[in-house]
Amino acid sequence: xxxxxxxxxxxxxxxxxxxxxxxxxxxxxxxxxxxxxxxxxxxxxxxxxxxxxxxxxxxxxxxxxxxxxxxxxxxxxxxxxxxxxxxxxxxxxxxxxxxxxxxxxxxxxxxxxxxxxxxxxxxxxxxxxxxxxxxxxxxxxxxxxxxxxxxxxxxxxxxxxxxxxxxxxxxxxxxxxxxxxxxxxxxxxxxxxxxxxxxxxxxxxxxxxxxxxxxxxxxxxxxx
Amino acid sequence: xxxxxxxxxxxxxxxxxxxxxxxxxxxxxxxxxxxxxxxxxxxxxxxxxxxxxxxxxxxxxxxxxxxxxxxxxxxxxxxxxxxxxxxxxxxxxxxxxxxxxxxxxxxxxxxxxxxxxxxxxxxxxxxxxxxxxxxxxxxxxxxxxxxxxxxxxxxxxxxxxxxxxxxxxxxxxxxxxxxxxxxxxxxxxxxxxxxxxxxxxxxxxxx
Amino acid sequence: xxxxxxxxxxxxxxxxxxxxxxxxxxxxxxxxxxxxxxxxxxxxxxxxxxxxxxxxxxxxxxxxxxxxxxxxxxxxxxxxxxxxxxxxxxxxxxxxxxxxxxxxxxxxxxxxxxxxxxxxxxxxxxxxxxxxxxxxxxxxxxxxxxxxxxxxxxxxxxxxxxxxxxxxxxxxxxxxxxxxxxxxxxxxxxxxxxxxxxxxxxxxxxxxxxxxxxxxxxxxxxxxxxxxxxxxxxxxxxxxxxxxxxxxxxxxxxxxxxxxxxx
Numbered sequence: 001x002x003x004x005x006x007x008x009x010x011x012x013x014x015x016x017x018x019x020x021x022x023x024x025x026x027x028x029x030x031x032x033x034x035x036x037x038x039x040x041x042x043x044x045x046x047x048x049x050x051x052x053x054x055x056x057x058x059x060x061x062x063x064x065x066x067x068x069x070x071x072x073x074x075x076x077x078x079x080x081x082x083x084x085x086x087x088x089x090x091x092x093x094x095x096x097x098x099x100x101x102x103x104x105x106x107x108x109x110x111x112x113x114x115x116x117x118x119x120x121x122x123x124x125x126x127x128x129x130x131x132x133x134x135x136x137x138x139x140x141x142x143x144x145x146x147x148x149x150x151x152x153x154x155x156x157x158x159x160x161x162x163x164x165x166x167x168x169x170x171x172x173x174x175x176x177x178x179x180x181x182x183x184x185x186x187x188x189x190x191x192x193x194x195x196x197x198x199x200x201x202x203x204x205x206x207x208x209x210x211x212x213x214x215x216x217x218x219x220x221x222x223x224x
Numbered sequence: 225x226x227x228x229x230x231x232x233x234x235x236x237x238x239x240x241x242x243x244x245x246x247x248x249x250x251x252x253x254x255x256x257x258x259x260x261x262x263x264x265x266x267x268x269x270x271x272x273x274x275x276x277x278x279x280x281x282x283x284x285x286x287x288x289x290x291x292x293x294x295x296x297x298x299x300x301x302x303x304x305x306x307x308x309x310x311x312x313x314x315x316x317x318x319x320x321x322x323x324x325x326x327x328x329x330x331x332x333x334x335x336x337x338x339x340x341x342x343x344x345x346x347x348x349x350x351x352x353x354x355x356x357x358x359x360x361x362x363x364x365x366x367x368x369x370x371x372x373x374x375x376x377x378x379x380x381x382x383x384x385x386x387x388x389x390x391x392x393x394x395x396x397x398x399x400x401x402x403x404x405x406x407x408x409x410x411x412x413x414x415x416x417x418x419x420x421x422x423x424x425x426x427x428x429x430x431x
Numbered sequence: 432x433x434x435x436x437x438x439x440x441x442x443x444x445x446x447x448x449x450x451x452x453x454x455x456x457x458x459x460x461x462x463x464x465x466x467x468x469x470x471x472x473x474x475x476x477x478x479x480x481x482x483x484x485x486x487x488x489x490x491x492x493x494x495x496x497x498x499x500x501x502x503x504x505x506x507x508x509x510x511x512x513x514x515x516x517x518x519x520x521x522x523x524x525x526x527x528x529x530x531x532x533x534x535x536x537x538x539x540x541x542x543x544x545x546x547x548x549x550x551x552x553x554x555x556x557x558x559x560x561x562x563x564x565x566x567x568x569x570x571x572x573x574x575x576x577x578x579x580x581x582x583x584x585x586x587x588x589x590x591x592x593x594x595x596x597x598x599x600x601x602x603x604x605x606x607x608x609x610x611x612x613x614x615x616x617x618x619x620x621x622x623x624x625x626x627x628x629x630x631x632x633x634x635x636x637x638x639x640x641x642x643x644x645x646x647x648x649x650x651x652x653x654x655x656x657x658x659x660x661x662x663x664x665x666x667x668x669x670x671x672x673x674x675x676x677x678x679x680x681x682x683x684x685x686x687x688x689x690x691x692x693x694x
Contacts, residue, residue, distance in 0.1 A: 002325045009322030013311070020310045081304025082319075088273055089323040090295040096323070150608060154601045158591040167587060168605060171580040172612050175619035182623065199622075203615070214608055217525075221600040224276045237594045 006091040007099035014103030024072055025107045032065035032112060036119045047124040054123025055188065058133060059140070059181045061119075062112045063173055066141045067166050069108050070148040073100060074219070078156045087223060093216035101142070101149050101212070109141035125188065132187045136180035136200060143176045143204045144169065146211035153218035176203050225251040225297070225379060225410050226286050227272070233280035234267045240279065241267050242431045251377075252405050254423035255412040259431030265414040266302070268431065269381045272412065273300035285379070299324070300381040305360035309349030313340075313359045316348055320363045324378075334365035339396060357388045361397060364404075380404065382413035394419050452529045454671045455680040461664045461671075468661035472654050479650035487644045499557045501647055505655035507550040510578060513543035513659060517585070518610035521603035531667075533599035534674070536606060537589055538667035542659050544582035551575055570620040577616050581609040595674065 018025055039057045043049055077083040086096050113134045120130030151168040155161035179200040183193035226249070233243035241264030249255050257265045270276045272283060274294030285297030307316040317331040335341045338358045343351060351359065364380055380401070386394050398421045401411050405423050451457045483501035490497040517539045524532030554572060555565040566572065585602050592598035675681050 006322050006325065009319055013308075013315070013319050016315065017308065017310055076308075079304075080308060081302060081306035082308060084273075084275060084300065084302060084304075085306055085320055085323050087275055088295050088298075088300055090293065090325050091323070147608075150604070154588065154604065155591065158601075160591060164584075164587055164591055167580070168584045171577050171584065171616070172608070174577060175612075175615050178619040178623040206615075210611070214604065218601070218604055221597060221604060224597070235596075238596050 003091045003095050006089060007095050010086075010096050010099040011103050014100055015107070018103070018107045025069070025111055028065040028069045028108060029111050029115060031068055032061050032115065033119075035061040035064065036122070040122075050123045051125055051188075054120060054125050055129070055133060055181050055184045058116050058119050058123065059137065059177060059184075062116060062137045062141060063144055063170070063177060065112060066108060066144045067148065067169065068162075069104060070145070070152045070165055070169070071162055073104060073145075073149055073152045074156045075152075075161075078223075083156070083219075083223065087219065093219065094212040097149060097153070097215045097219070098208075098212040101145050101215075105142035105145050108145070109138050112141055113138040125184075129184050129187045132193050132197075133184040136183050136197065139197075139200050139204050140173075140176045140180040143200075143207045144173045146204075146207040146215075147172045149211055149215040150218050153215045154222050156219070156222045158222070176200055179203070225377060225408070227283065227297075227379065227410065227412075228286070229272075229281075229283040231281035232268075232271070232278050232283055234264055234271050234276065235279040236264065236267050243280065245281070245429070245431070247427075247429050249379075249410055249412065249427070250425075251408045251410055252425050253410055254401065254405055254421060254426040255410070256426070256428045257412065257414045257431065258428055263431040265431060266383050269300065269302075269383050269412065269414065273298050273381050275300065297379055298381050299364060299378040300383075301361060301364060301385060302383045303387075305348075305356050306363075307348045307356070307360055310347065312345050312347055313351075313362075314344050316359075317362060317366065321366045324366070326366055329366040331362070331366070334362040334367075335359065337365050337396075337400060338362050339393075353388050354390055354393065358393055361385065365400070377404075377407070377409045379410040379412065382411065384414055384416070386415055386417045386419050398422075452531050454531055454534070454675055455678070457531055458668060458671050458684070461668050465661050465664035465668065468657040468664065472657035472661055475650050475654035475657060479647055479654050482643060482647035482650060487647050488641050493561055496557060496560045499553045501651045503550055503553040503557060504648060505652045506546045506553065507575065508652065509655050509659050510543055510546040510550050510575065513539050513546060514578065514581070514606075514610065514613065517543060518606050521606040524603050525600065525607070530599075530674075533603060534667050534670045535663070536603060537599070538663045538670055540582060540586050540589070541666065542662045544579065544586065546655075546659065547575055547579040547582060551579065568624075570617070570624040573620045573624075574613075574617045577620075578613065581613070585609065 036058055039053065040050060043053060074083060077086070086093065089096060116137045117127075117130035117134045120133050121127075125133070148165065148169045151165045152161075154168075155165055158164070179196045183196035183200065186193040186196060229245055229247050231243075232245040234241055241262070242259075245268070247255075257268060259265050267276065271278050272294060285292040285294060287297070306320070307313070311319070313335065314331050317329075317334065321329040321331070332341060332344060335344055338361055340355060340358045340362070343355060343359055348356065348359065364382075385397060389397060394417070398419050401413075402422045405411060405425070411423075451460060479501065484498055487498070487501075489495060517536050520532045520536035520539070523529065524536060551572070554575075558567065559565050585606055588605050589598045589602035592601060672681065672685070676685065
């Protein structure tokens with residue numbers, strides 16, 4: 001029971017911090033909006049061309065925005081010392097990290113998933129593609145954050161952490177990218193996206209099972 | 225509560241700082257760790273708190289015959305305050321208590337003992353250095369508000385607790401340490417300031 | 432560290448391999464393995480290239496270009512095997528806390544990255560005349576590109592820490608995470624490829640593979656094995672010298688090296 005109490009406290013604290021400092025989730029969101037707006041300038045504004053690249057642009061943009069939020073997981077706590085509270089808690093560290101990632105995922109994934117369909121319309125994609133895309137982003141961003149938690153934990157005190165985190169995490173996020181964007185692509189072709197969405201959900205479950213454990217090992221390595 | 229340290233060695237950045245350390249501390253002991261800068265005082269406290277692995281040797285925390293993990297046995301207060309600037313003092317203390325498995329604690333009483341009760345609902349980032357330090361030390365005093373669940377006392381591991389405190393606050397903290405020792409607690413601390421602390425059973429470990 | 436090694440020795444009853452878990456004992460052995468493997472690699476490499484480039488018949492469809500597979504295929508195999516070996520040593524290191532395991536893991540990484548690069552490079556040279564393009568987004572090629580990123584990430588992470596021990600353990604963890612992900616990434620790449628209807632790889636071999644080609648391939652494979660082992664041993668010796676330079680047993684080694692350089 002006390003693990004739930006402790007994890008609940010971690011979760012509530014993070015949500016409270018997001019409510020108080022809106023820049024923590026608003027800045028990645030702004031980044032996402034701007035990245036998505038850049039592409040038409042680069043490739044031209046014909047509807048047909050935008051429709052071809054739209055899904056990919058929005059999906060990659062969402063993953064990059066989530067990457068930017070990763071240092072938020074542990075860096076501030078390492079600076080003010082409250083990371084020591086997590087590490088010296090009698091409760092399993094993996095559970096506490098999971099609560100923390102869950103809070104970030106709730107704030108960020110829902111925000112990104114809300115905005116993604118809007119951009120799907122900007123990219124001349126039909127409404128049902130937009131909805132599938134929103135759903136796929138909602139699953140992909142937590143997966144990326146879970147994998148990213150490992151790298152963020154390893155690089156808490158290392159130099160050049162932010163860029164190295166991207167180098168380590170983005171290759172590992174390829175499966176969820178393939179299936180998430182693939183699902184939306186299926187809908188665009190008028191097929192059923194269920195197989196891709198199911199596989200994407202399977203990756204999220206796998207990440208849920210393994211990543212908190214790896215991240216807790218990583219945090220112990222980097223703070224020792 | 226008992227701490228047993230046997231031929232302990234520790235490293236900082238792959239460099240040995242001390243080795244072959246042996247000592248024992250019982251409940252009611254005030255133990256001061258002394259040594260030059262870089263001798264490994266902070267490293268030792270962190271190892272005892274479970275924040276780092278020893279390079280060699282071992283240490284055990286125990287209560288009667290039961291072995292305890294460092295997380296169960298000790299409460300570590302380091303150089304940093306471990307409070308978040310955007311949260312209020314109370315929110316910070318509640319978080320500390322929940323992580324330490326002590327929900328339903330009396331944050332008000334803890335702050336009162338340190339003379340900073342008025343800061344309960346202030347944002348931590350808006351406080352002065354001295355106020356911050358005092359609020360942060362209140363986490364040592366978090367206890368269940370009711371006597372329903374008797375909690376084991378945890379040993380205090382204090383790394384330079386008197387830094388950033390004015391003379392009055394130093395006296396208050398010294399008084400709290402004396403009370404804790406009298407109540408059967410254990411205090412292990414480092415300090416380069418000579419603050420007198422009344423203790424029946426005081427010892428020193430030189431690194 | 433010393434404690435864990437000693438404990439492990441007690442736990443496993445000091446078998447022969449524990450003797451070589453100590454860098455001091457392993458250092459001269461690594462030197463002997465290195466010299467042997469350099470020799471094997473040189474002999475087999477020359478023989479394999481001779482068989483492959485001069486003796487094997489010209490391919491009916493692809494002409495002379497196909498001969499690049501005698502480099503390409505062994506390099507691709509080594510790229511995968513070395514990642515597995517790296518993950519194995521990483522696991523051993525995290526599990527038992529043996530210093531040498533981490534050193535092996537770090538010594539293997541650059542060779543693995545090089546093999547991946549050779550496989551990609553020769554693949555591109557083969558693809559230009561065969562497929563008409565240097566690069567296609569085929570599942571195998573893409574997976575290799577990602578494998579290369581994983582190697583680069585591992586090396587970058589290992590170098591990101593000032594504290595050697597932290598770098599060792601951190602990169603070991605990421606090697607394991609990568610090893611779990613490699614099959615998933617490959618699976619995703621295959622699926623992705625079928626979804627987007629990319630060009631499929633021309634099936635190699637078929638029924639009429641000449642025995643001499645097979646021999647050339649086998650010889651080259653063993654040559655690559657020997658070369659990789661020799662390179663890894665050379666690098667692990669360098670790592671040992673760097674990390675143990677202040678150890679007592681290292682003094683005569685370093686002095687001997689200096690004397691040899693003087694004469």
